[in-house]
Amino acid sequence: MKPKLLDLFCGAGGAGMGFSRAGFEVVGVDIKPQPRYPFEFHQADALEYLAEHYQEFDVIHASPPCQRYSRITKVTGNPENHPDLLQPSVDALKKTGKPYIVENVPGAPMENYLMLCGTMFGLHVFRHRLFMCNPQIIMSPMSCNHDDRSSNGGKNGDQKHPEAKYITVTSAVSPISKAKKAMGIDWMNRAELVEAIPPAYTEWLGGQMIACLTKHAPDAGESARFTSRFHAESLSTSQALSTLTPRW
Ligand SMILES: C[S@@+](CC[C@H](N)C(=O)[O-])C[C@H]1O[C@@H](n2cnc3c(N)ncnc32)[C@H](O)[C@@H]1O
Numbered sequence: 001m002k003p004k005l006l007d008l009f010c011g012a013g014g015a016g017m018g019f020s021r022a023g024f025e026v027v028g029v030d031i032k033p034q035p036r037y038p039f040e041f042h043q044a045d046a047l048e049y050l051a052e053h054y055q056e057f058d059v060i061h062a063s064p065p066c067q068r069y070s071r072i073t074k075v076t077g078n079p080e081n082h083p084d085l086l087q088p089s090v091d092a093l094k095k096t097g098k099p100y101i102v103e104n105v106p107g108a109p110m111e112n113y114l115m116l117c118g119t120m121f122g123l124h125v126f127r128h129r130l131f132m133c134n135p136q137i138i139m140s141p142m143s144c145n146h147d148d149r150s151s152n153g154g155k156n157g158d159q160k161h162p163e164a165k166y167i168t169v170t171s172a173v174s175p176i177s178k179a180k181k182a183m184g185i186d187w188m189n190r191a192e193l194v195e196a197i198p199p200a201y202t203e204w205l206g207g208q209m210i211a212c213l214t215k216h217a218p219d220a221g222e223s224a225r226f227t228s229r230f231h232a233e234s235l236s237t238s239q240a241l242s243t244l245t246p247r248w
Pocket of ligand 1: 008013
């Protein structure tokens, strides 16, 4: 049986797709309808759903809205107009005792994060995202590779530096076909794509999460020894591992 992952603030499923490719059964939750979400979907408030259902899942991922911390909001809007769902999400996830991954943008108040960029996966997109993971045993595949400039959408739908090898995916991005290809996403509309993370990121993280959690839980005895070894080093990691069900 596949391990089950809860995809909170799922949008149209950029993160969910990567976790599915890594080997998880994925269930998504979003406050808005998501007709293009590729997996089981529930329309609900993420933290209310988490409180009611966390015990049904092996790993929980959360992508709370990033507008409060994004550079664009600082330039064109007021961060105070966007609710802070990041800290409440982190607090709620820690309370569950489950393994978790939280994603957000550079500038967000995250602790002990790993930064991923499209160029680490051979994608032609500059898209830095921060991931806070528990257990904290996850590495990035390589450094960024910004060996050419990135094109940006202009005010009138035109594109600055259209010849550039890379593209920056914001709401003005153009052409959308280049942006979809660069993100590795072909099922979303423009608004969904702009909010998404490339599935390659969570395929990488999910694969490592599965490897590190299954490797040490083939039977109850070994699982217990592993858990007690980690208990000495990290209470939160120990708590996370002890919640794993033996079905994977
Ligand atoms: C950054 S997007 C998620 C993108 C997604 N992870 C992906 O890779 O495609 C954040 C999502 O949070 C949703 N959202 C905002 N407030 C929410 C809440 N209270 N409960 C659930 N979802 C919420 C928004 O509708 C939006 O789809």
